[in-house]
Amino acid sequence: MPKPIFVAGRWREGRGETIASHFPADGSLNAEVAGASAEDVAEAVEAGRRAMADPAWRDLRPHERARHLHAISDGLSRRADEIARVQTRDTGKTLAETRALVASAAGTFRFFAAALETLEEELTPPRGDVLTMSIHEPIGVVGAITPWNSPIASDAQKVAPALAAGNAVVLKPAAWSPLVCLKLAEVVEEAGLPPGLFSALPGSGAVVGDALVRHPDVAKVSFTGGTSTGRSIARIAADKLMPVSLELGGKSPNIVFSDADLDEALAGALYGIFSSSGQSCIAGSRLFVQRPVYDAFLGRLVEATRRLRVGHPEHDGTQVAPLIHPRHRDAVDRYVRLAVEEGGEVLCGGRPPEGPAYEGGSYYLPTVIAGLGNGARVCQEEIFGPVVVVLPFDDEDGLVAEANDSVYGLAAGIWSSDYRRIWRVARRLRTGTVWINTYKQFSISTPFGGVKESGLGREKGRHGIRAYMNQKSLYWNLGDRPLPWAGL
Template sequence: MAATAERVDYFRMLIDGEWTDGVGTKVRPIVNPATEEIIAEVPDGTPDDARRAIDAASRTFREWSRLTAYERARYLKRAADLIRERTEEIAHLMTLEVGKPIKESRVEVRMAADYFEWYAEEAKRNYGDIAPQFIPQKRHWVIRQPVGVVATITPWNFPANLLARKVAPALAAGCTVVSKPDHRTPLTAMAIFKCLHDAELPAGVANLVTGDPAEIAAVFFADQRIRKISFTGSTRVGRLLMQQAAEQIKRLSLELGGHAPVLIFPDVDVDKAAQWTVRAKFRNNGQTCISPNRVYVHEQIWDAFVERVVHYTRQLRLGNGLDESTDVGPLIDANGLAKVERHVQDAIAKGAKVLCGGKRPEGDAFRKGFWFEPTVLVNVAPEMLVSCEETFGPVLPLIPFRDRDEVIERANDSPFGLAAYLLTNDLRTVIEVSERLETGMVGVWDFAPATPQCPFGGVKQSGFGSEGGWEGLKEYLVTKHISIVLEP
């Protein structure tokens, strides 16, 4: 596979059905985090480009929203088919710009297609209600209609999946869309929008813009025609967006940071639990909002579990994601690498012990790029950064516990509440613990709870709103009560 991306016609913005470089003259280089090579250049969009995209989406909304759900579904299914047909092309771009292993990129592209297909069908079940009346001469209907023009702002770590689970339900609901992908990883989003374009969606229904994140977001929040904004990113930025949304009481969905605990009880198969935990932690090099960040292990199995975790972590192959044998790629950029190093050094200074990793790898293959070895820590204390912040990197802190109430309290002792994981074979433990965990999702022997047919979202400072499931479609609908007097 090529280590750079060939220039194609869709490495541009899509506005009103046309691929365009926009009104500006600046370009932004896209860097491969494995090599630090420039793999492509894309136009650096301007606020005027964003306004043009909103113009197009606003103008087309009436036409698109009046199509039946069955008509919109045909477009989305064609797009899903095209995404699947182009899996290798899109996955290759994703690995180049994100750095993740190509096998992970393929899985993500296929799931993006699944979101478009599932919402194509789910929108057909946007049922209304007829409410019983107190007054015989009245009738009460309740219908759900598309909210309007939607803006989506997506991050770099899952550039296909997180885009699809916003854009697919919005389009299926009858909304038109203006999307802003992360400036570091726009190529995957452009390839997905190429599939929408080739599925012959009407011009202006699905628009994609690039540019400075703050400048483009400011346009979204200032324009009254944008009725809903869906954002995935950090809690820090989420707070700023809430402040901006308050000016116009603009609807928001926020999928923000996480700090997922894993609770491992003594009845498990220790080897299997260790293998699954390692696989989950180092997926996308730990750069996942639902990545296991705090692993609480019952003291009865502590020694055996720690030994197996170190064993499986040392087996991971660090390397360029284009190599089929690679298990762990680079971090996204120098800032991401610096944060991981800061967290590890803070832990060591406060008494943690590094059992493996803990540093940048050596060798010619790692002279360029943003590399850090998969790391396992013990002697982890609550005051360490790895205990209270989202590291977003390949660091696995292991923490022993003695009893159920203690570990639930420690797991919930976080401002975040996105996901938690539970490894046990006891049904009573599953029910009691999962119901007490303060998170939007609990995975029981499942470190990949995201799926098109179920809601994904958090509580506390991990945000609000859902993506996936019927709940994800409702995020793009407004409820209207129609009250009728039969004999005026």
């Protein structure tokens, strides 16, 4: 029997197409899910609207709402190993990574619970005999659409602040990874959140996602995923005059200056592109290395890449696990073939691994490509796999020009021992995040998002709650006479 979904506080079969989750390591079937339909979206949104208006939720003080977030955090921590194993089966990520992602999700709910309890309203400076203040109210039912590459963490980054703000949330996960959000729904239910405030609706983007974005009672959509889908959501949102948060693609430059600690830079370059099997929007897929150290650094990079352990995601020591799906692996391979057509040289990897251990899986070897300019398609288009293109550069101005020569602007890394140079370059890079002598480090307390075609808006941070609220101004008359205009 297909697994049920969580609609408006009830577990039942969805009315849409059945979704299959397969284990990327060998292609075996994990489970089938009775996916959601547009009708299920309508039911979830209506239930969310009613639940928000119920005094049992509407009238809770911030510290009382925060208790629900703490309870969800505790539930995630209590069931961490179980949820991590489900996510490994669902996505192919290593257990080490999925355990870290569940811990991150629990921490996200804790952080926003604490932020909610201490978030203050504002008395604004008076301009007459009127007391003025600014307050914030829930924005309405929120549509949260999350990707397959790190579902539980992405889910928490949207659900936690939206609930903290007093909203209802309808979560739509990627069709390739439907199981993790259902575990989150179990935790939410166990935590005692009032029914209707949270729904988890696995299903196709064309049906469930579209219905969610277009629904007239959805007041905001927060989306993480591909840029083309983000554009479509933005067009619909423009017609609705609905705010959106869009965290989209990336083609991040990772920059190694000749004065860097090259051991640290090498470790950072490897982690920046090959962790998560390269399936990361902030992956350091364009590796710029200053000319004096380019040849030596490239040689060390190739040697270290060949030593990376490609293997089963449930085995200890695996560094590079399978990609999410055979279709995605094939798309990555097509980009490598394109790089060769463009004149690039594949220095290592460039194909699926061979042998019985990899049969049936969506594995791809970590790949290093050289010999291309920044204008090549593989330097401009997001590959979303374990493929890095290494590019030499000579001076700071040329480097900044090439690093910024991209439609994307999500993240970047700088490796140098010159703090003045780091400051100059970091300020000139058109990205939402810059890592300095490190890479792919995150804090829920620090806002995250992109510029250009990498998206709109920010998530995380203390004021991430405000992104799910409307601001209202109140004017209190302190005068003792009627308004003079009426002549009374």
